[in-house]
Amino acid sequence: MAPYESDDTTTAAGPEEPGTGRRRAARYVVPVTVMGVAAATIGLVPAIADSGDPDLPKITAEQLVQKIAESDVDRLSGTVKITTDLGLPDLGGLEDGIVSGAAGRGEGGSSADPSSKLTELASGTHTLRVATDGPERQKVSLLEDAAEYSLIHNGKDVWGYDSASNEVYHATVDETAGKPEHQPPATPKDFAEEALKSVDDTTSVTVDGTAQVAGRDAYKLVLEPRQSGSTVGAISIAVDHETGMPLKFTLTPASGGAAVVDVGFTKVSFDRPAASTFDFTPPKGAEVTEDGELDHGREHSGKPENAPKSEEDLAKGLDGLKMLGEGWNSVATFDTGGAGLPAGEAGGDLGGFLGSLGDQVKGEFGSGTVFSTRLVNALITEDGKVYVGTVTKDALVKAANQGK
Template identity: 60%
Template sequence: MAETRKASRFIVPVAVAGVAAATIGLVPALAASGDPDLPDITAQQLIEKIAASDTQTLSGTFKISTDLGLPAFGNLMSGLGGGEGGGSSADPSAKLTELVSGTHTLRVAADGPERQKLTLLDGSDEYSLIHNGDDVWAYDSKSNEVFHEKAPEGAGTPEEKDVPKGKDVPTTPKELADEVLKAAGDTTSITVDGTAKVAGRDAYQLVIKPKQAGSTVASVKIAVDAASGTPLKFTLASVEGGKPVVDAGFTKVDFGKPAASEFTFKAPAGAKVTEGGAEKAAGEEKLPEEFEKGLGDLEKSFGDFGEGMNVIGEGWTTIAKLDTGAPAPKTEEAPKEFQGLLDSLGDKVTGKFGSGTVFKTKLVNALLTDDGKVYVGAVTKDALVDAANAGK
């Protein structure tokens, strides 16, 4: 178990890369075709149209294509928390992380704030996440396992519609658009760039770009349904070029009311059913003592992120700074299975601040200095180094 405890010190830099994926969440991808002739509209009018949209019902198919520029993690992390207290393979908190890389096809259905369904198609296997009233169900056909938990209090508010409850991630192009528009201000350029055909529907193209130098975001493009104002497609491009970080949109969409049967669920015969609360308790009881101690050491070393964090800059180039008070772990001290991954994610850097490593993705980068300071943001490596130099 000593190796497990040692490995826990290196979870943080690997997890930093995962933060970029977590912030993206579930998003669909689709190539649009055709340029419909639509009445002229200003960016302000289109933003107001999005804000006024109130799509309560829909069903359709979408694809998600995500490229964070990360190497394949494989089963690297599974051994750290698995084993005796491994939990259910149908648990959404673990299953939906598969969407942070590659291309996936999903089906979605929504009927107001109380009923939503998301199905991930993976070859002949399916994974379904269903919110129906007070219940959240998840089913993994590959393992024939079911996960069930009660929807949290307040899950039926209009602001949270279209999301399988209990999972705090954006799941539709509209939610992604809302998150981006919240950050729009003097640091942002917003324009309308023509029209498009998405899932057979006429749409306007809203283009959002940072005005500031140093952001990893080149642009965000949102295709907005001309009739309803519902975002149909979402594309996030990186300054690195190449494939978009996120390319998202419906391939098929219908705004009619789905059948009630879409949201009913009964565990298949022979399926293993895990209750969310019971799983948590079992995990706490069965977590190996030495691994638990390793996590405690990690928490003590890195302190309270909420209390120790400072914010540098604003808008698209905001950087979070944290002083852990402990020297950063050295790559050569990491377990062998971590060394190659850390080297592929990290670039050694030096400056007035001293030396450190930048752990990089196409969206979120993090600088860990050798003296224990952490700088994280959707900014370039140079921007992180400049911030560390200024904070010396």
């Protein structure tokens, strides 16, 4: 665990546990869409108070982290507001087709499939209703203007329902396995736990006063990179002083400006939700698609024969992933095995279009294109290597030179 900076507590980082490298990679590696644009990562930043600064007993950073770890809240219901602004380039609506296509919509797909519907959370502002009753029952509802999408886990059944299209998705899971992989991170706790896994000795961890979130008194835990060169500004978690449950987090990049990600409860109750909350029966006339019926492959998609046939194939390719640097300046790199992104005349119209979305760079590694969001930058070289991190463009070029 990284050093904790508070009035009276400091601890040194311990030995790295097995799997820490992969977790660290998960923090920095992001999917690259078919247009070559790096997507998202999650983080937090200090501006989290709803109102007031409650007078709470003094607590150290180490004690507050421990309070989160010991929190045993497994029953709750409430409303969560999520705002995401990664600053992706404007593709004039083309990105909607990219996202739906990458998620497997189209022939053999379903609008109720969680892998397609919940990609909407990657941008804009959304309101979610959430409920949890232990590891076997969860419900997340995405509220839309004139419709609602719900994802329900109740025992062995996972249901997705899109009221706009009256389509239903159904899958079964091991009842003893806890929350299914279909369930997205939907509460501040989900994001806070992932952020805390990434804490190491390159991170400053402090307590920065108190806040009030969803009518509850909370402490503010702040994580900040010790290194320069990261695009991350700071991470702040509002922690309920009674239960240790994270109530809110927000993300602003080091460059400042509006939050990249802001996730927090606007209402929350720790009472047990009614059992009927998790009941679901497909409405009359609804089209029901079983998970095994979905066409997740690309046999008939018209893709090149050497293109990845599924997300599983892409994941296997990431087995060769390597990490360069350390801490917040870590850069993940892997080889796509392809020809990269041709630029200029060699790339034709497609190369010119892709080039317009990024910045052309050169170095000892050769040449490539850097695609940027407000937090994550990705360098794709002409020989098919990818470098991704929450670091500046110059840091990516430096990493590519070192990894040559």
